[in-house]
Amino acid sequence: MKFLFAILICLLSSRAGAQAKLLSLKDFDQRLANGKDTTFVINFWATWCAPCVQELPYFERLRKENKALPLQVLLISVDSRSKLEKLVNPFIKTHQIESEVYIFDEPDQQKFIDHVDKNWRGSVPATLVVNTASSRRSFYEREFSYEELKSLTINPE
Amino acid sequence: MKKVVMSCVLLLAICMKLSAQGYTVGSVVQDFSLKNVDNKMLSPADFKSAKGFIVVFTCNTCPVAKDYENRIIALNTEYAPKGYPVIAINTNDAVASPGDSFAKMQERANEKNFSFPYLLDADQQITKRFGASHTPTVFILAKTNKGNVVEYTGAIDNDQDESNPSRSTFVKNAVNELINGKKPSVSKTKAVGCTVKWKKA
Numbered sequence: 001m002k003f004l005f006a007i008l009i010c011l012l013s014s015r016a017g018a019q020a021k022l023l024s025l026k027d028f029d030q031r032l033a034n035g036k037d038t039t040f041v042i043n044f045w046a047t048w049c050a051p052c053v054q055e056l057p058y059f060e061r062l063r064k065e066n067k068a069l070p071l072q073v074l075l076i077s078v079d080s081r082s083k084l085e086k087l088v089n090p091f092i093k094t095h096q097i098e099s100e101v102y103i104f105d106e107p108d109q110q111k112f113i114d115h116v117d118k119n120w121r122g123s124v125p126a127t128l129v130v131n132t133a134s135s136r137r138s139f140y141e142r143e144f145s146y147e148e149l150k151s152l153t154i155n156p157e
Numbered sequence: 158m159k160k161v162v163m164s165c166v167l168l169l170a171i172c173m174k175l176s177a178q179g180y181t182v183g184s185v186v187q188d189f190s191l192k193n194v195d196n197k198m199l200s201p202a203d204f205k206s207a208k209g210f211i212v213v214f215t216c217n218t219c220p221v222a223k224d225y226e227n228r229i230i231a232l233n234t235e236y237a238p239k240g241y242p243v244i245a246i247n248t249n250d251a252v253a254s255p256g257d258s259f260a261k262m263q264e265r266a267n268e269k270n271f272s273f274p275y276l277l278d279a280d281q282q283i284t285k286r287f288g289a290s291h292t293p294t295v296f297i298l299a300k301t302n303k304g305n306v307v308e309y310t311g312a313i314d315n316d317q318d319e320s321n322p323s324r325s326t327f328v329k330n331a332v333n334e335l336i337n338g339k340k341p342s343v344s345k346t347k348a349v350g351c352t353v354k355w356k357k358a
Contacts, residue, residue, distance in 0.1 A: 048351075080318045122350055123290050123291035
């Protein structure tokens with residue numbers, strides 16, 4: 001009985017985890033600043049963006065295959081905040097995404113675009129790689145193959 | 158001395174970067190000629206009485222561009238009579254994005270009854286020259302004796318899904334200011350959009 005209960009809790013909590021959360025720009029900065037030697041791989045995507053949807057599994061795979069490394073994958077959706085319940089959460093469910101998914105708690109796209117990177121012109125997909133300990137901050141406004149993504153994030157030159 | 162050299166190198170790098178990114182506010186736009194959905198070639202120079210242009214880089218397939226379609230139509234309805242017609246240019250390669258073929262462009266223009274030209278940029282040279290990286294992207298041009306000068310680049314407004322009643326209507330504001338003989342107070346904005354579907358090498 002206890003065992004069943006534990007399974008139920010696990011199921012419930014894993015389901016609860018598979019939901020997008022709002023993220024303020026301040027919390028975003030703080031998370032990265034406190035990351036020490038963690039490499040953050042932050043992908044900006046949208047449910048309406050076909051090339052983004054195509055490459056999302058690469059980010060999932062990157063995370064799963066490198067669980068031993070200090071690597072964290074954050075998927076930040078640029079869908080409007082109003083689409084969180086209606087579009088983003090159902091998308092997470094149907095695509096079985098297990099990485100952390102966020103939407104910036106900032107209605108003005110321009111503010112978060114410039115905040116993430118001054119050179120970001122607004123296209124998605126885009127990816128930011130940050131490592132505070134090694135002062136790395138690389139921004140890529142393009143899509144990746146899995147091999148490219150891996151070589152840019154795991155033991156980069 | 159070292160500092161001066163360094164700043165020169167930096168300045169040069171910035172300039173090179175800017176030129177690689179296409180037109181910015183103040184750039185003089187070289188005239189171009191592209192095929193319209195009515196099969197005729199069209200260029201900004203053909204609009205003899207225009208005071209300027211609202212050039213919109215867009216496409217058939219991008220959901221964000223589609224969200225803005227009615228707003229693009231409304232811009233032309235409002236501003237063509239005031240001397241600022243819309244010129245829409247499809248950025249996407251028809252092989253990389255079959256929904257953006259010339260036939261599909263014609264279909265779309267018909268369905269939505271476009272009152273403005275919708276031009277095919279078959280070799281994507283004009284998209285590259287302007288430096289449009291995603292759809293939709295707007296360049297507002299003002300006709301001067303130097304030629305057509307870029308006065309604004311960026312988004313149509315900051316409210317893609319029309320859910321924010323306090324939205325800023327960037328393009329409307331900028332054109333209104335130009336019509337009133339002023340420079341746009343906001344001349345560069347950003348918004349998310351779909352990457353241009355480039356021809357595969």
